Amino acid sequence: MTMDKLLVSPNPHIHAPVSTKSLMRDVIIALIPAVICSFVFYGWREILVMAVSVASCVLLEWAITKYMLRKPSTIGDLSAVITGILLALNLPYTTPWWVVMIGAVVAIGVAKMTFGGIGQNIWNPALVGRVFLLVSFPTYMTTWGAPQGVVDAVSGPTPLGAIQEGLMQGASVQELTSAFNYKDLLFANLGGSAGEACALALLAGFVYLCCRKVIKPWITLSIFATVALVSLAFWAADPTRFTDPLFNLLTGGLVLGACFMATDYVTSPMTLWGGVIFGVGIGFLTMMIRYFGSYPEGVSFAILIMNSVVPLLNMWFHQKKFGRK
Amino acid sequence: MSKIKLLTDGFVKNNPTFVLLLGMCPTLATTTSAINGLSMGLATLFVLVLSNIVISLIAPVVPDKVHIPVYIVVIATFVTLLQLLMQAYTPAMYETLGLFIPLIVVNCIVLGRAEAFANKHGVGESALDGIGVGLGFTCSLTILGLVREILGSGSAFGWNFIGGHDGMLAFVMAPGAFLCLGYLMVLFNKYLKK
Incomplete structure (x- = not known):
């Protein structure tokens, strides 16, 4: 930790009031619309899941830094709070509290602190927690309760889950997608993870982050573009087997993953072209898993797979030094 | 080297799983339950002790150029023996471990101990070394x-x-194997291997 005090960098030195804490605060502000939406659609139980998730993430990080690493605590930078919120947004609101806690232990304990805490983790902690829960507790993680907040809503499985189920029973995609209204997808009237509730709220947060220059939009935009292009190609080839681009863009965790998970500072490439290739990889893998995989949804797997090649992307795409040709 | 040390080395200082990282394939694949891990360990122990004894006996007369094929033949003989014995007397366990019993032939612990120890030492010492390393592997x-x-x-x-x-189903699958192995290795190296 003594390295924190020794910063060697070339001139000129300009001080900016930006710190990890201020960036993380902006991300939390950007997540507020999505959190409010998830409350509106799923009710108090969703807030309970989120409270358990955030509290256990923060407590665990505090305990690990204090009793195991014996270092100054890092909970002040708010990154554990974000991990907690994102983890809760990635779970169905019906998840039992102890499953949420196990997810927090895996997210903070395994994916983050084992690698040395913030800045050192290879994979996005919240996603590791979610994927671990998905693999470990498939029954809890795929029992999607109907939205039961203050708005009237339809119940049922996630749109992507319904499509995969239907295709196995021999139905065509057109009949299946006709059950879903794109306006509903955008404004959320569907079963699913809490964060999948409302695409518009997530996009609002994304625009806020871009305007505040907290994140660069390249990664997110290249994910959307790749998903659109890949699904357009398949859909044009055989509309009875493959879902259309708009459906793919709006369903599942794609918006949440592309806006908030893939753009995590630590686990995404540093340069523009590195980021674009990272995004293209995520989009392509997501569509491959959705069309050909055994899971109906693949955003989280795609992001984790691409997280693993980030060091390679950083090696291939250097930042050009100032003044160099 | 004292006889006791030969036995205990395999547990801590030269623990094949947590220190030498040998035999990772059966370690990760067969440890879905304690019983499976135990039987895989005992099967390897059986092959290890017998091949150590035989190799220490024949090592002086084996020409250097062909020593690895010869050792492999010896090891493969004992593995085939073990495979047939298990098929006859413990068919359920034979079904569970499946392919991993014939794969003991290519387990690097067995050939590793033959190369590193048995061909330079006497019968008694080699047998003790086989028991020590085999029990260490079984325990891990x-x-x-x-x-x-x-x-x-x-x-x-x-x-x-x-x-x-x-x-938590993940622990029965491959990712859980890697996770558990990693954390056990951390604990082992921090607290036991001084």
Whole structure:
């Protein structure tokens, strides 16, 4: 930790009031619309899941830094709070509290602190927690309760889950997608993870982050573009087997993953072209898993797979030094 | 080297799983439960001790150029013997471990001990070394299997303690094997291997 005090960098030195804490605060502000939406659609139980998730993430990080690493605590930078919120947004609101806690232990304990805490983790902690829960507790993680907040809503499985189920029973995609209204997808009237509730709220947060220059939009935009292009190609080839681009863009965790998970500072490439290739990889893998995989949804797997090649992307795409040709 | 040290080295200083990182394939693949880990360890122990004894006997007369093929033939003989014995007397376990019994031939612990120890030492010492390393391997696999079984299926040695609930399935699958191995290695190297 003594390295924190020794910063060697070339001139000129300009001080900016930006710190990890201020960036993380902006991300939390950007997540507020999505959190409010998830409350509106799923009710108090969703807030309970989120409270358990955030509290256990923060407590665990505090305990690990204090009793195991014996270092100054890092909970002040708010990154554990974000991990907690994102983890809760990635779970169905019906998840039992102890499953949420196990997810927090895996997210903070395994994916983050084992690698040395913030800045050192290879994979996005919240996603590791979610994927671990998905693999470990498939029954809890795929029992999607109907939205039961203050708005009237339809119940049922996630749109992507319904499509995969239907295709196995021999139905065509057109009949299946006709059950879903794109306006509903955008404004959320569907079963699913809490964060999948409302695409518009997530996009609002994304625009806020871009305007505040907290994140660069390249990664997110290249994910959307790749998903659109890949699904357009398949859909044009055989509309009875493959879902259309708009459906793919709006369903599942794609918006949440592309806006908030893939753009995590630590686990995404540093340069523009590195980021674009990272995004293209995520989009392509997501569509491959959705069309050909055994899971109906693949955003989280795609992001984790691409997280693993980030060091390679950083090696291939250097930042050009100032003044160099 | 004292006789006791020959035996205990395989447990801590030269623990094949947590220190030497040998035989990772059966370690990761067969430790889905404590019983499976234990039987895989015992099977390897059997082959290790017998091949160590025979190789220490024949080492002086084996020409240097062909020593590895000869050792492999000796090891493969004992593995085939073990395979047939298990098929005859413990068919259930034979079914569970499946392909991993013939794969003991290419387990680097067996050839590693033949190369590094048995061809330079006497019969008695080689046998003790085989027992020590084999028991170390058995212990590590049993512990790994036990941890994975407790977390993954909520049972220990087949005794279920969480009733009708499911365990954390990830620990029965490959990612859980890597996770458990990693954390056990950390604990082992921090507290036992001084």
